[in-house]
Amino acid sequence: MRDKVTGARRWVVKIGSALLTADGRGLDRSAMAVWVEQMIRLGEAGIELVLVSSGAVAAGMSQLGWSSRPRAVHELQAAAAVGQMGLVQAWESSFAHYGRHTAQILLTHDDLSDRKRYLNARSTLRTLLDLEVTPVINENDTVVTDEIRFGDNDTLAALVANLVEADLLVILTDRDGMFDADPGIKPDAVLIREARADDPLLDEVAGGRGGILGRGGMQTKLRAARLAARSGAHTVIVGGRIEQVLARLKDGECLGTLLSPERTRHAARKQWLAGHLQMRGRLTLDAGAVNALRQGRSLLPVGVKSVEGSFRRGEMVVCIGPNGLEVARGLVNYAALEAQRILGRSTDEVEKVLGYIDEPELIHRDNMIVL
Numbered sequence: 001m002r003d004k005v006t007g008a009r010r011w012v013v014k015i016g017s018a019l020l021t022a023d024g025r026g027l028d029r030s031a032m033a034v035w036v037e038q039m040i041r042l043g044e045a046g047i048e049l050v051l052v053s054s055g056a057v058a059a060g061m062s063q064l065g066w067s068s069r070p071r072a073v074h075e076l077q078a079a080a081a082v083g084q085m086g087l088v089q090a091w092e093s094s095f096a097h098y099g100r101h102t103a104q105i106l107l108t109h110d111d112l113s114d115r116k117r118y119l120n121a122r123s124t125l126r127t128l129l130d131l132e133v134t135p136v137i138n139e140n141d142t143v144v145t146d147e148i149r150f151g152d153n154d155t156l157a158a159l160v161a162n163l164v165e166a167d168l169l170v171i172l173t174d175r176d177g178m179f180d181a182d183p184g185i186k187p188d189a190v191l192i193r194e195a196r197a198d199d200p201l202l203d204e205v206a207g208g209r210g211g212i213l214g215r216g217g218m219q220t221k222l223r224a225a226r227l228a229a230r231s232g233a234h235t236v237i238v239g240g241r242i243e244q245v246l247a248r249l250k251d252g253e254c255l256g257t258l259l260s261p262e263r264t265r266h267a268a269r270k271q272w273l274a275g276h277l278q279m280r281g282r283l284t285l286d287a288g289a290v291n292a293l294r295q296g297r298s299l300l301p302v303g304v305k306s307v308e309g310s311f312r313r314g315e316m317v318v319c320i321g322p323n324g325l326e327v328a329r330g331l332v333n334y335a336a337l338e339a340q341r342i343l344g345r346s347t348d349e350v351e352k353v354l355g356y357i358d359e360p361e362l363i364h365r366d367n368m369i370v371l
């Protein structure tokens with residue numbers, strides 16, 4: 001029984017090219033339908049799920065009648081642009097059987113390293129999850145080069161897991177999990193059931209590159225598990241063709257390889273916030289807001305008495321109590337000029353003052369450390 005898996009409420013599921021495209025013969029729609037059925041059941045069990053789907057290049061190659069993966073990046077990008085259409089259509093129509101919608105999100109790593117774009121992507125994803133729409137994410141292959149060359153949706157999936165604060169990253173692939181050697185080279189290799197993501201011994205076993213369609217191999221999956229672990233998420237690398245794989249994972253069956261983080265999600269997030277960012281401004285709060293923050297709630301504009309500094313959306317600010325002492329720090333949802341205009345205002349008034357509303361919170365509790 002894996003309680004970290006059965007207890008996970010937010011999952012990121014990544015499906016690699018090799019699986020999705022039936023080893024190069026176009027999209028495997030029947031396999032997609034089987035995963036969708038399981039994802040729908042997970043949703044019914046109260047799990048929020050984000051899908052990271054590769055397969056655009058492979059689908060495009062088959063639509064264009066190409067039998068071998070091109071080397072030139074512009075050809076890969078063209079194939080991805082063609083294939084992405086079919087890929088999202090296939091997901092959408094499969095979810096539509098259950099009266100559910102999907103949403104296409106194309107991201108690059110740069111989008112997630114810029115704090116403003118990071119927050120924007122995060123609000124969109126949160127909103128989609130609230131609307132019970134399944135986001136289907138792929139790399140924005142038209143504008144990336146290295147990623148498309150190396151096939152790195154594993155890393156993208158891990159960054160998405162950090163972004164949405166997933167509890168669990170499930171990487172579905174064409175093997176049953178991570179073996180102690182590449183099973184393509186050593187047929188008697190043994191499946192690793194569980195390990196710590198940071199275990200250095202794993203570097204040796206994950207040495208090989210992937211197949212002709214998927215490109216990352218186990219190396220990128222291991223790196224993804226380590227990245228996901230930074231925000232406290234567990235990763236399962238598991239065979240996507242195993243019958244009812246997602247449902248059985250949810251039920252706690254020991255399928256695939258479970259890679260665990262060294263820290264809890266809360267500790268990981270705190271460390272990330274504490275270590276990486278420079279303070280750009282100060283918000284002075286009233287006593288009510290200080291209490292709310294101490295009870296684990298978000299900071300609303302209504303509890304803010306003054307704003308100092310020239311910060312932008314997504315930057316780090318410090319929150320000071322009425323006694324002048326620091327209470328919290330966090331990533332702010334509004335730039336300084338806007339924050340000035342909405343301080344002391346109720347949530348209803350924010351939209352009237354600004355003419356729009358990004359988020360009701362000035363700092364969301366997930367983006368804050370209370371001291």
Ligand SMILES: Nc1ncnc2c1ncn2[C@@H]1O[C@H](COP(=O)(O)OP(=O)(O)O)[C@@H](O)[C@H]1O
Pocket residue numbers: 015016017018019054172173174175177178179180181182183184205206207208209210211212213214215216217218219
């Ligand atoms: N230690 C290992 N355990 C399992 N598979 C491995 C290992 N090392 C290398 N591989 C290779 O990685 C491949 C899966 O990666 P990849 O082709 O990139 O798939 P995907 O498209 O699912 O990302 C497997 O088919 C396997 O040959």
Ligand SMILES: N[C@@H](CCC(=O)OP(=O)(O)O)C(=O)O
Pocket residue numbers: 015016017018053054055056057058080138139141148150151152153154210213214215216217
């Ligand atoms: N983003 C591209 C390539 C990503 C890729 O190859 O990833 P993977 O198969 O998961 O190793 C695509 O959709 O084809």
